Amino acid sequence: xxxxxxxxxxxxxxxxxxxxxxxxxxxxxxxxxxxxxxxxxxxxxxxxxxxxxxxxxxxxxxxxxxxxxxxxxxxxxxxxxxxxxxxxxxxxxxxxxxxxxxxxxxxxxxxxxxxxxxxxxxxxxxxxxxxxxxxxxxxxxxxxxxxxxxxxxxxxxxxxxxxxxxxxxxxxxxxxxxxxxxxxxxxxxxxxxxxxxxxxxxxxxxxxxxxxxxxxxxxxxxxxxxxxxxxxxxxxxxxxxxxxxxxxxxxxxxxxxxxxxxxxxxxxxxxxxxxxxxxxxxxxxxxxxxx
Amino acid sequence: xxxxxxxxxxxxxxxxxxxxxxxxxxxxxxxxxxxxxxxxxxxxxxxxxxxxxxxxxxxxxxxxxxxxxxxxxxxxxxxxxxxxxxxxxxxxxxxxxxxxxxxxxxxxxxxxxxxxxxxxxxxxxxxxxxxxxxxxxxxxxxxxxxxxxxxxxxxxxxxxxxxxxxxxxxxxxxxxxxxxxxxxxxxxxxxxxxxxxxxxxxxxxxxxxxxxxxxxxxxxxxxxxxxxxxxxxxxxxxxxxxxxxxxxxxxxxxxxxxxxxxxxxxxxxxxxxxxxxxxxxxxxxxxxxxxxxxxxxxxxxxxxxxxxxxxxxxxxxxxxxxxx
Numbered sequence: 095x096x097x098x099x100x101x102x103x104x105x106x107x108x109x110x111x112x113x114x115x116x117x118x119x120x121x122x123x124x125x126x127x128x129x130x131x132x133x134x135x136x137x138x139x140x141x142x143x144x145x146x147x148x149x150x151x152x153x154x155x156x157x158x159x160x161x162x163x164x165x166x167x168x169x170x171x172x173x174x175x176x177x178x179x180x181x182x183x184x185x186x187x188x189x190x191x192x193x194x195x196x197x198x199x200x201x202x203x204x205x206x207x208x209x210x211x212x213x214x215x216x217x218x219x220x221x222x223x224x225x226x227x228x229x230x231x232x233x234x235x236x237x238x239x240x241x242x243x244x245x246x247x248x249x250x251x252x253x254x255x256x257x258x259x260x261x262x263x264x265x266x267x268x269x270x271x272x273x274x275x276x277x278x279x280x281x282x283x284x285x286x287x288x289x290x291x292x293x294x295x296x297x298x299x300x301x302x303x304x305x306x307x308x309x310x311x312x313x314x315x316x317x318x319x320x321x322x323x324x325x326x327x328x329x330x331x332x333x334x335x336x337x338x339x340x341x342x343x344x345x346x347x348x349x350x351x352x353x354x355x356x357x358x359x360x361x362x363x364x365x366x367x368x369x370x371x372x373x374x375x376x377x378x379x380x381x382x383x384x385x
Numbered sequence: 386x387x388x389x390x391x392x393x394x395x396x397x398x399x400x401x402x403x404x405x406x407x408x409x410x411x412x413x414x415x416x417x418x419x420x421x422x423x424x425x426x427x428x429x430x431x432x433x434x435x436x437x438x439x440x441x442x443x444x445x446x447x448x449x450x451x452x453x454x455x456x457x458x459x460x461x462x463x464x465x466x467x468x469x470x471x472x473x474x475x476x477x478x479x480x481x482x483x484x485x486x487x488x489x490x491x492x493x494x495x496x497x498x499x500x501x502x503x504x505x506x507x508x509x510x511x512x513x514x515x516x517x518x519x520x521x522x523x524x525x526x527x528x529x530x531x532x533x534x535x536x537x538x539x540x541x542x543x544x545x546x547x548x549x550x551x552x553x554x555x556x557x558x559x560x561x562x563x564x565x566x567x568x569x570x571x572x573x574x575x576x577x578x579x580x581x582x583x584x585x586x587x588x589x590x591x592x593x594x595x596x597x598x599x600x601x602x603x604x605x606x607x608x609x610x611x612x613x614x615x616x617x618x619x620x621x622x623x624x625x626x627x628x629x630x631x632x633x634x635x636x637x638x639x640x641x642x643x644x645x646x647x648x649x650x651x652x653x654x655x656x657x658x659x660x661x662x663x664x665x666x667x668x669x670x671x672x673x674x675x676x677x678x679x680x681x682x683x684x685x686x687x688x689x690x691x692x693x694x695x696x697x698x699x700x701x702x703x704x705x706x707x708x709x
Contacts (some may be wrong), residue, residue: 100570102632103662104690108571115618115627142409142630144654145618149630151408154665154694159687243628245411245653248520252628259617266621267656284656285618286628291411292519311510311521323410 119146178364191302249323305344358385404513418672422460426500429457431545436504445488461494562679572658608641666693
């Protein structure tokens with residue numbers, strides 16, 4: 095994989111690892127951004143990994159853009175040689191699919207949708223060849239996901255499913271973006287799932303809602319006291335379908351400060367994964383369930 | 386002793402120089418859209434250049450003072466009135482406890498910076514008092530100011546004195562048409578040569594959707610794309626890319642129709658291609674563009690961008706030397 099380097103004005107370098115999304119491209123982006131962080135290059139002010147690309151913001155008063163570019167190209171060689179291995183965590187995120195709040199919202203924006211007579215999840219199930227919404231939910235929540243980018247707004251994770259390409263779910267975004275999306279909506283656009291960290295505009299299809307806050311500027315939520323943003327790139331997520339009763343119980347637990355997401359420390363190797371996808375995922379699930 | 390907010394204007398927020406360092410989490414740097422105007426307003430009242438002040442858009446607030454202070458208004462030409470008496474802009478003037486500061490109609494520009502000696506002393510979030518409303522960070526409880534708010538001030542600086550002023554020739558205002566210099570790049574190769582040429586030939590107009598997140602432009606020709614097979618994960622529209630980071634100042638053109646220049650409260654990433662980036666020297670200028678302002682994008686190279694950046698730094702130094 096050979097990266098494409100381009101300047102974003104006089105303060106940014108944008109590096110496209112690949113035009114297309116893949117776990118390989120994501121891993122290269124992650125390892126290169128880690129390498130940039132460790133290299134402590136003078137003048138670097140922001141290091142932003144994305145799905146299949148990344149961006150460095152720098153102060154051109156401290157380092158000439160051409161020198162910054164040369165530093166990054168030097169690091170690409172190192173990153174290429176390093177093993178695609180990651181110490182990370184797997185987290186179970188409860189999802190109440192087909193909840194009343196996203197349903198009410200999607201009904202308000204039907205004229206902006208490809209299929210005004212179906213709900214977002216019915217549409218996604220149909221165009222991905224699933225016989226029923228239940229089968230689609232099984233696929234969406236069956237295999238784990240990588241957080242391949244955090245951004246757009248306040249701590250919003252983009253997630254990419256850890257399955258081979260034929261099994262990847264693909265859904266277009268809304269024809270025109272909505273002006274409203276409930277907070278903590280679990281959405282889908284292109285080949286990415288996401289969780290809307292805050293209420294606001296959005297173009298992703300809406301499948302459900304999680305009771306688990308992932309951004310808390312006041313840092314009152316029990317597991318967000320250390321930092322207001324929950325996710326970081328490289329986190330692994332497993333969706334857990336829950337009923338309305340379980341959703342309500344989780345919301346109450348969050349309020350009471352007793353909710354703790356189920357998670358476990360794991361090591362992920364891209365080579366092992368590519369050799370045996372389902373086996374690797376099964377091991378990740380074992381670690382999660384033991385954790 | 387605080388300043389009481391009687392009326393808030395349209396979208397008046399507390400801003401300083403922002404909170405860099407969290408863009409990788411989708412939290413933008415924020416801060417004054419016109420940074421030079423903020424720095425200057427602070428210098429005029431004896432504050433540190435990065436102290437928190439008010440950024441008023443089109444319409445000024447009405448403020449009641451409960452202690453003596455020095456005030457300066459820079460940026461947009463939004464004439465301040467003290468108990469009804471017009472005061473000069475870009476000039477420090479004394480306000481007595483009990484007096485009310487209000488504003489006349491906007492003469493030009495879009496954003497005025499109202500600095501008060503001592504600086505606004507609301508609690509910082511992630512190292513900044515800047516208001517980032519989407520993430521409910523900074524400002525007054527994460528939002529813009531509202532009637533009934535009381536704004537705490539820091540200790541009066543020893544160097545606060547009325548009467549300092551910035552000469553006319555040192556104030557920067559957008560030309561007619563406004564000119565924004567752009568370094569082509571990012572996904573520039575996605576549009577045809579004719580579209581690349583047309584983008585810089587056309588005169589655009591600032592649309593109504595113009596805020597701290599970004600400025601939208603209308604009126605130029607629709608950009609024509611180079612044909613491609615959509616990459617996996619990008620989406621079918623020719624303007625889609627696999628969701629990536631957005632530089633501050635980057636120019637995205639969803640569906641090739643209306644360019645959007647991202648500003649201080651930028652979304653940190655998304656799935657639209659970008660054709661280049663407004664250079665750092667011209668970012669302040671965007672904050673002073675009113676809707677419907679005719680605007681030309683000027684193609685520049687990196688050497689020009691760096692020279693312009695140096696020229697802006699020198700202009701700021703010249704103001705510093707005049708005022709201190």
